[in-house]
Amino acid sequence: xxxxxxxxxxxxxxxxxxxxxxxICPFMGVSKQVETSLGMGLATTFVMVVASTVSWLIQHFxxxxxxxxxxxxxxxxxxxxxxxxxxxxxxxxxxxxxxxxMGIFLPxxxxxxxxxxxxxxxxxxxxxxxxxxxxxxxxxxGFTLALVLLAGIREELEFADVPAPLRGAGIAFIIAxxxxxAFSGFSGLVS
Amino acid sequence: MDRLxxxxxxxxxxxxxxxxxxxxxxxxxxxxxSAVNGVAMGLATxxxxxxxxxxxSLLKKIIPGKVRIPxxxxxxxxxxxxxxxxxNALLPDLHRVLGLFIPLIVVNCLVLGxxxxxxxxxxxxxxxxxxxxxxxxxxxxxxxxxxxxxxxxTGHVFGYLVLGDWFTPWQIMTLPPGAFITLGLLVGxxxxxxxxxxxxxxxxxxxxx
Numbered sequence: 001x002x003x004x005x006x007x008x009x010x011x012x013x014x015x016x017x018x019x020x021x022x023x024i025c026p027f028m029g030v031s032k033q034v035e036t037s038l039g040m041g042l043a044t045t046f047v048m049v050v051a052s053t054v055s056w057l058i059q060h061f062x063x064x065x066x067x068x069x070x071x072x073x074x075x076x077x078x079x080x081x082x083x084x085x086x087x088x089x090x091x092x093x094x095x096x097x098x099x100x101x102m103g104i105f106l107p108x109x110x111x112x113x114x115x116x117x118x119x120x121x122x123x124x125x126x127x128x129x130x131x132x133x134x135x136x137x138x139x140x141x142g143f144t145l146a147l148v149l150l151a152g153i154r155e156e157l158e159f160a161d162v163p164a165p166l167r168g169a170g171i172a173f174i175i176a177x178x179x180x181x182a183f184s185g186f187s188g189l190v191s
Numbered sequence: 192m193d194r195l196x197x198x199x200x201x202x203x204x205x206x207x208x209x210x211x212x213x214x215x216x217x218x219x220x221x222x223x224x225s226a227v228n229g230v231a232m233g234l235a236t237x238x239x240x241x242x243x244x245x246x247x248s249l250l251k252k253i254i255p256g257k258v259r260i261p262x263x264x265x266x267x268x269x270x271x272x273x274x275x276x277x278x279n280a281l282l283p284d285l286h287r288v289l290g291l292f293i294p295l296i297v298v299n300c301l302v303l304g305x306x307x308x309x310x311x312x313x314x315x316x317x318x319x320x321x322x323x324x325x326x327x328x329x330x331x332x333x334x335x336x337x338x339x340x341x342x343x344x345t346g347h348v349f350g351y352l353v354l355g356d357w358f359t360p361w362q363i364m365t366l367p368p369g370a371f372i373t374l375g376l377l378v379g380x381x382x383x384x385x386x387x388x389x390x391x392x393x394x395x396x397x398x399x400x
Contacts, residue, residue: 019367021221025300028213070276073294074268081261110264113217113298120294165382166375169213173375181368 003134006127009190010138016114017146018180023114027147028172030105037151038144039098040105043087045140047109048118050083051076052136055119056129076119077110084110114143149179195320202324208301209332209374210381215301218292219333220370226349229337230330231285235278235293237326239270240302244310244322251311263306264297271296301329339373340364 016022023044030040055076063069088106091099099106109115118139122132153175162171208214218236223229243266247254254262275293278286286293296302305325310318338348344364346354363369 021217021367021370022295024216024220025214028216070272073272073275073297074265077264077268077297078261081264107260108300110260111298111300111303113295116298117291117295120291124291163379165386166379170375170379170382173371173378177368177371177375180371181363184366184368 003130005190006131006134007138007141010135011142011145012183012186013190015142015146015183015186016118016139017143018176018183020117022117023112023143026105026108026112027143027150027176028169031147031151031154031172034148034151034155036101037147039102041140041144041147043091043102043106044109044112044114044143045137047080047083047087048115048140048143049133049136051080051115051119052122052132052139053129054079054083056122056127056132059123072120072123073116076116080115080119081110114139146179150176153179195317198317199320199324202321202326202328203331204328204385206325207328207332207381208325209329209336210378211385213378214304215299215329216374217295218299219336220367220374222289222292223333223337223340223370224344224365225341225347226334226338228285228288229333229335231282232289232292233326233330233333235274235289236296236299236301236329237323239267239274239296240305240326240329241319241322242270243267243302244305244318245315247306247310248313248315248318254311259311260303260307263303263311267302267306268297301325336370336373336377339377340369344369 010016014020017024017027026040026044031037058075058079059072063072063075068075084107087109088099091102091106118136122135127135150172154172157171157175166174202208204211206212209216209219215236218232222232243263246266247263250262250266271294274296275286278289278293305322309321313321342348342353343361345360346352346358361369364373
């Protein structure tokens with residue numbers, strides 16, 4: 001039950017993108033089509049799940065026993081960068097079409113602050129190993145959900161008559177604001 | 192010299208990281224609940240930007256091309272750790288408010304972007320000027336966004352009462368939806384001004400010809 005609450009809280013109540021403001025760059029950059037945004041969301045989720053467990057292990061078995069907490073940022077970012085490299089190599093071998101359609105955004109998962117943010121939050125909140133794993137999955141699902149929702153709306157917006165200065169980023173931010181307003185309705189769900 | 196000034200001014204408007212390039216958006220949206228927080232975040236990011244640009248530019252011949260991105264990130268992470276620890280010691284209140292977003296400067300695409308696109312190719316003094324321009328551009332954008340949200344969300348700006356008792360604060364402005372909507376409208380406004388100015392310049396060109 002407790003694990004389910006951690007999951008629900010990460011997906012809906014404290015949605016990484018719409019409530020915590022993590023991962024806004026890919027949220028704005030890759031949300032023009034539902035299909036690519038779904039691929040991006042899944043790749044990010046995978047990196048998040050692996051990074052959450054590995055950074056928990058590093059924190060508890062290397063940084064804390066050896067008294068190196070000041071190396072936390074450097075260690076975590078290196079883990080994330082190598083995970084992304086691994087995903088990239090794996091996709092390149094198994095699914096070259098998906099690899100090509102993701103293009104430049106695949107290596108950029110490294111600089112997605114949602115992933116480093118998640119690793120830092122789970123250390124800050126002193127999660128156990130299983131909680132960290134569930135938190136990583138929840139964060140990834142929440143990110144994918146927000147990304148696909150915005151992409152769906154933006155696809156429809158292609159045909160709308162938007163004032164010229166607001167076209168592109170401006171209107172996307174306002175839509176994101178309305179989505180965020182909708183998600184704030186979940187705030188009473190988990191206390 | 193002309194180009195140096197141009198490179199400096201570019202970050203302030205034409206290539207403003209927040210309003211024009213749309214990078215470094217997570218801290219922009221998250222910490223701008225007040226003008227002071229916006230300025231603090233802007234200055235912290237500018238410090239990391241200037242220092243890491245300097246070091247990257249100094250080491251550009253030594254760092255092998257293939258591992259340049261990880262090397263840049265480690266340089267950036269070092270300066271972020273310095274900012275994080277000194278802020279925690281000197282300004283603990285501010286450090287608590289900015290919280291998670293100080294370590295997240297490591298993955299701010301603005302810092303890595305300038306290292307990759309500018310500092311790794313240009314001489315040191317040029318890189319510093321470019322980083323300063325971008326840093327100031329980032330800081331004023333955060334300050335503006337923070338001031339607007341603070342004004343409508345609480346009636347204050349920089350902690351001083353601006354709107355009187357008659358004003359009922361719009362609480363939504365300090366919450367996440369307010370951040371998204373304010374930034375969307377600001378991006379639209381900046382685009383409108385840019386389109387207008389370009390039109391004026393073109394008309395003047397025609398008139399002088």
